[in-house]
Amino acid sequence: MAKSKKIAEIAKKTSSFCPGCGHGVVIRLITECLEELGQDKNIIFGIGVGCSSLLGGVLETDRLHCLHGRAGAVCTSMKRVNPDNIVVAYQGDGDAYSIGLAETTSAAYRNEKFTAILVNNTNYGMTGGQMSNTTMPGQKTTTSPMGRDCAITGNPIKFPELVADQFNAAYVARGAVNTPANINKLKGYIKNALEAQINGEGYSVVEVLSPCPTNWGMSPLKAMERIENELIPYYPLGEFKTREVK
Numbered sequence: 001m002a003k004s005k006k007i008a009e010i011a012k013k014t015s016s017f018c019p020g021c022g023h024g025v026v027i028r029l030i031t032e033c034l035e036e037l038g039q040d041k042n043i044i045f046g047i048g049v050g051c052s053s054l055l056g057g058v059l060e061t062d063r064l065h066c067l068h069g070r071a072g073a074v075c076t077s078m079k080r081v082n083p084d085n086i087v088v089a090y091q092g093d094g095d096a097y098s099i100g101l102a103e104t105t106s107a108a109y110r111n112e113k114f115t116a117i118l119v120n121n122t123n124y125g126m127t128g129g130q131m132s133n134t135t136m137p138g139q140k141t142t143t144s145p146m147g148r149d150c151a152i153t154g155n156p157i158k159f160p161e162l163v164a165d166q167f168n169a170a171y172v173a174r175g176a177v178n179t180p181a182n183i184n185k186l187k188g189y190i191k192n193a194l195e196a197q198i199n200g201e202g203y204s205v206v207e208v209l210s211p212c213p214t215n216w217g218m219s220p221l222k223a224m225e226r227i228e229n230e231l232i233p234y235y236p237l238g239e240f241k242t243r244e245v246k
């Protein structure tokens with residue numbers, strides 16, 4: 001397997017994320033954790049369809065761009081076939097929780113031994129801001145122009161809570177990239193999730209609340225404020241299932 005790009009090399013690269021997007025921060029944290037854990041080779045990412053797929057532009061590690069929503073199934077097979085590889089599903093909310101809800105949930109339900117990093121920006125960012133299963137009540141998107149009506153679309157899904165409450169996973173957390181303090185905590189969650197995988201403890205998942213200023217119609221600063229004021233009260237941060245073996 002190829003080696004992942006070193007942090008110093010990533011820092012030199014220009015990404016195609018919009019200004020103020022959270023994806024780049026999350027990808028950098030994953031890379032820092034892998035490097036600090038001495039796991040900068042034998043990594044393979046199962047990448048979702050969406051802005052998550054732009055990971056391929058900044059990281060030159062091994063990766064498979066999965067069919068839309070199917071990274072849970074693809075990562076299951078990649079990990080089962082090569083258990084010594086570090087397998088990371090990197091997906092957005094639309095990919096993981098809307099079109100791919102069955103695959104994402106099934107992998108968690110079976111306690112597959114890979115790590116899922118799921119970036120929740122409350123919409124389909126890449127395609128212009130359509131409603132997803134994590135869109136907030138009343139949130140206006142291109143497919144909910146009057147605001148999301150939960151009476152007919154269901155409530156925004158809380159996947160980490162579902163996994164922690166119902167399934168036999170190894171590690172479950174939700175972080176955010178809106179403040180330096182939250183970014184530091186998120187790094188700890190990602191590291192825990194990867195360590196759980198390295199030790200063969202079972203499925204690990206970290207959801208990340210992340211800004212999409214472009215489709216939210218906000219400046220990067222306002223988008224960070226929205227995460228603090230609107231998203232975190234509904235999607236609380238923290239560890240929902242901690243590792244039994246540390």
Ligand SMILES: Cc1ncc(C[n+]2csc(CCOP(=O)(O)OP(=O)(O)O)c2C)c(N)n1
Nearest residue numbers: 049050051068092093094095123124125126
């Ligand atoms: C089978 C299929 N259906 C629909 C699309 C169009 N499509 C591309 S990305 C995307 C949604 C991505 O949203 P999300 O996973 O939240 O990622 P984000 O861009 O917000 O990070 C959709 C519906 C597609 N590429 N393939």
Ligand code: SF4
Nearest residue numbers: 017018021051125212
């Ligand atoms: S559309 Fe949104 S999620 Fe995609 S790169 Fe731009 S800010 Fe990021």
Ligand SMILES: [Mg+2]
Nearest residue numbers: 092093123125
């Ligand atoms: Mg999204």
